[in-house]
Amino acid sequence: MIGKNKKNISDGIKIIYEDKNILAVNKPAGLVVHSDGKTKEKTLADWILKNYPEIEDVGEPIVLNTGEIIKRPGIVHRLDRETSGILLVAKNQKTFLFLKEQFQGRDIQKSYRAFVYGEMKDDKGVIDRPIGRSAKDFRMWSAQRGARGAMREAVTEYKVLERGNGFSFVEVNPKTGRTHQIRVHFKAINHPVVNDSLYAPKRDKALGFERLALHSYSIEFSLSKGKKMKLEAELPQDFKKALKLI
CATH class of the missing domain: 3.30.2350.10 (Pseudouridine synthase)
Incomplete structure (x- = not known):
């Protein structure tokens, strides 16, 4: 539904x-x-x-x-x-x-839409990298060497929907729910989310975004009688405009 x-x-x-x-x-x-x-x-x-x-x-x-x-x-x-x-x-x-x-x-299925820097080579993939605290900044998390504390399992599936002009528009389906998981995982594979001031502060603003180019698009869950419900949040205007630029 x-x-x-x-x-x-x-x-x-x-x-x-x-x-x-x-x-x-x-x-x-x-x-x-x-x-x-x-x-x-x-x-x-x-x-x-x-x-x-x-x-x-x-x-x-x-x-x-x-x-x-x-x-x-x-x-x-x-x-x-x-x-x-x-x-x-x-x-x-x-x-x-x-x-x-x-x-x-982990019975609830969440799907996001994001613009990331770079034209991703693979049409789809899985990012399977544990996440821990960043050693550089207490506000940040990391899926790379040098992360502090306990490393927690983190898995993110993705599919490229559009690519062009040095950017990719992706469907992102996190299988775990770690803090900043999508942002951390895409930074780890050198395709950070567009306009991410925390995880990609040196990247130029792009595609007209004045905020992080990440949108929680849909969620699917069970109702009390066992029926599944799927709800969607339409893409905001800044996403629609950005799609015309790639």
Whole structure:
């Protein structure tokens, strides 16, 4: 089943699908999913609390070292600030736990779209490289020699959809859910994601992007009765414009 946009929100958040148990939104690039306790900017969690106050206590909050409690109403997974696309929200605790179990069991299929630097040689492939902490920057992760700490399994499948003018447009299907996995893996094979200021800071901005060229395109999961549901977040305008340039 493919969910369709039902309602537009004036601040840029679009509802892709909604029923009594789940909410799927298309998160715009630049929006943080939830607070880290340090910044006061508006977050997706704030929008959820404003529009769905009844699910305030659904999910699992974060308790900081200071004792501050960060609400994560119904949020089962997250996207980086600069990544756009589909994100699931559970509207009750039973659904939250059901979805959480699927994520932990790797039963949920997520697909991304990305523009990367360079015209990739192979039409498809698998990046199977463990990920650890970067030795250079605490904010970063690494799938290369010199990474610190425990190395965690990380597998990413990809397929090239378009290539040209020194860039590739790829479908990316991560099989594990490590932090920054897609960004780290494509950097490791010398095809970093376009406009990645953290993992490719010396690369020129390209294809008109003012943010990371990564979009969470679709997600497939099981409903409580065993039926599968697939939801998609259409490509944003900057992706559509970039496609005309390669």
